[in-house]
Amino acid sequence: MRAGGDQVSSGKFDYLGLALLVLGLALPWLLYPVLATNIVVWALFAVGFNLLLGYTGLLSFGHAMFFGGASYITGIVMLHTHLPMPAALLTGVAFSIGLAYLVGVLSIRTQGIYFAMITLAIAQVIYFAVTVFIGWTGGENGLQAVPRGTFFGLPLENDRVMYYAWLVIAVIAVAFVKRVIHSPFGQVLKAIRENEQRARSLGYNVDHYKLMAFILSAAVSGLAGGMLVVHQHFTVMDNVDWQTSGEVVMMTLLGGMGTVYGPIIGAAFYLLLSDRLAVLVNAPGVVIGLIFILTVLLFRRGIVGEIMGRLDARRARGGQEA
Amino acid sequence: MAEPGVVLSAKGLCKDFRGFRAVNDVCIDVLEGTIHALIGPNGAGKTTVFNLLSGFLAPSSGDIIYRGRRITSMAPPAIARLGIVRSFQISSIFPHLSVLDNVKVALQSKSELPKRFWVSERTTSRFDARALELLEDVGLTSYAYGLAVHLSYGRKRALELAISMALEPSVLLLDEPMAGMGAEDVESMTELVRGFAKGRTVVLVEHNLSVVSALSDRITVLQRGSVLTEGTYEEVRSNPQVIDAYLGGQHD
Incomplete structure (x- = not known):
């Protein structure tokens, strides 16, 4: 699979972003609000992940350590301290940044499958840490009864209020990722994704850029993890498990890596499908797997990547005729 | 302690790959402002020497000196x-940019711009x-806003030259710039390299001998990892060892 071509089309009005925002505002009236909030949280996780996969060309197979790890840290802060909820979220983000720095220093020089394997291995260490420190993490039972707190004075016990608070944070975070992608720094990331050796020969310290991208990606993933535990009231070991790392890869590929909004569509599609299939069939994983295989075979650039690629191709043809 | 006029020099350069000596005791002095070609049959170690000079490989022994600096x-x-x-x-190149x-x-x-992830790319x-x-210099102005992946092969090579020139290099190392090009493209590329070489030093690996003769001031001939001989095109061409080892096959 390769990245979709949105590089040339920057600077245009962002219709897709506006459409997603409108849809986002309507979502808790179309679905039950808890599912809608889950979509927002996982979409943000996928957007953060895609900064690394889609724009730097690094496949991390351990991003659950940031998402799940931050969910535990944020939950523990909410349970055991009197810090306001946004501060708890930031603690989770700080944890992800610190962890990403350590993991990055160990792994960033490795390439391709080796990078995926090292990140997976370290993520499993975090998973076992969760099983060992039962006093803090609750072990098999997970972290339970985490309060939602308030959001700048706003009580969050109403699920729709909760949703809109998270939508605001997610929109800001996605705007931040979009800015990173369309920054001079983001240009270098794309250059590294396209041709690492050439970027090196131009004088770029490639490892430094990859490490920065890894940290930024982990920070956004950690924010999403903190948002997960606050809105759900709990977090469980599944969220630091390798399957979670795999799910975010699937969401990103389904929606279209290397497109800003693809992972959002991918996450929504994946969660809606899982939600419906859980009622309809016994083994929803099998059906999701089949759909994933079909999508990868038919829409190699993912849903958004494919649509944008075809629009660009049509525009290019139109341009030649004119 | 730089020798006068020498910009880049390899001194007793060796490179082993698991017991196989790809480059053996290679000494090359590249003079300021010249176009210096490395030629030799396939497997002579030209690209390995290039990788050593540009730091993509570390030599097993020997030194590389640039303007008196190791x-x-x-x-x-x-x-x-x-x-x-x-x-x-x-x-x-970067295909999807x-x-x-x-x-x-x-x-x-x-x-300092590339470090800034918080400012808009408009700052660039x-x-x-x-x-x-630079794109005008290489004749790519009309393609500026399309993706590089859609360029023809010859234009990709021209773009690559423009990328290299953007760095204002004092020494340009060109690894087979004409490889795989059609005749017309070779001609225009030769002119491009000649134009860019003014006031610069160029080291060139090239198989196309008419290009080498048209461009180069000095030529080093490599064979099985060692320097066979060095000199101008005329000197090299009349060297019986070279004719035997390399040119012979083509001049039959």
């Missing part, structure tokens, strides 16, 4: 920042004029 085993980005810029045998951005990525590399527009100038 740069042996320095990392490629550091060597590039010193002004030694290389191209690659296969066209080495626009042609203009390909050049701009190179132009930005010496500024101050490089647009210079990037367009």
Whole structure:
């Protein structure tokens, strides 16, 4: 699979972003609000992940350590301290940044499958840490009864209020990722994704850029993890498990890596499908797997990547005729 | 302690790959402002020497001196920042960036901008004029806003040259710039290299001997990892060992 071509089309009005925002505002009236909030949280996780996969060309197979790890840290802060909820979220983000720095220093020089394997291995260490420190993490039972707190004075016990608070944070975070992608720094990331050796020969310290991208990606993933535990009231070991790392890869590929909004569509599609299939069939994983295989075979650039690629191709043809 | 006129020199350069000696005791002095060609049959070690000079490989022994400074085993980005810029045998561009951005990525590399992930990419527009100038030099102005992946092969090589030139290199290492090109493209590429070489030092690996004779001031002939001989095109061509080892097959 390769990245979709949105590089040339920057600077245009962002219709897709506006459409997603409108849809986002309507979502808790179309679905039950808890599912809608889950979509927002996982979409943000996928957007953060895609900064690394889609724009730097690094496949991390351990991003659950940031998402799940931050969910535990944020939950523990909410349970055991009197810090306001946004501060708890930031603690989770700080944890992800610190962890990403350590993991990055160990792994960033490795390439391709080796990078995926090292990140997976370290993520499993975090998973076992969760099983060992039962006093803090609750072990098999997970972290339970985490309060939602308030959001700048706003009580969050109403699920729709909760949703809109998270939508605001997610929109800001996605705007931040979009800015990173369309920054001079983001240009270098794309250059590294396209041709690492050439970027090196131009004088770029490639490892430094990859490490920065890894940290930024982990920070956004950690924010999403903190948002997960606050809105759900709990977090469980599944969220630091390798399957979670795999799910975010699937969401990103389904929606279209290397497109800003693809992972959002991918996450929504994946969660809606899982939600419906859980009622309809016994083994929803099998059906999701089949759909994933079909999508990868038919829409190699993912849903958004494919649509944008075809629009660009049509525009290019139109341009030649004119 | 730089020898006069010598910009880049390899001293007793050796490279082993698991017991196989790919480069053996190679000494080359590249003089300021010249075009210096490395030729030799396949497997002679030309590309390995290139990789050693640009830091992509570390030598097993020997030294590389650039303007009196030892740069042996320095990392490629550091060597590039010193002004030694290389191209690659296969066209080495950024396929899914626009042609203009390909050049701009190179132009930005010496500024502080690329570290900034919080500012808009519009801040890079101050490089647009210079990037367009370079694209004009290589005849790619009308393709500036398309993706580089859609360029023809010859134009990709031209773009690659523009990327290298964006760095204002003092020494340009070109690895087979004409490889795989059609006759017309070879001609225009030869002119491009000649134009860019003014006031610069170029080291060239090339199989096309008419290009080598048209461009080079000095030629080093490599064979099985060692220097066979060095001199001008005329000197090299009349050397019986060279005719035997390399030219012979083609001049039958």
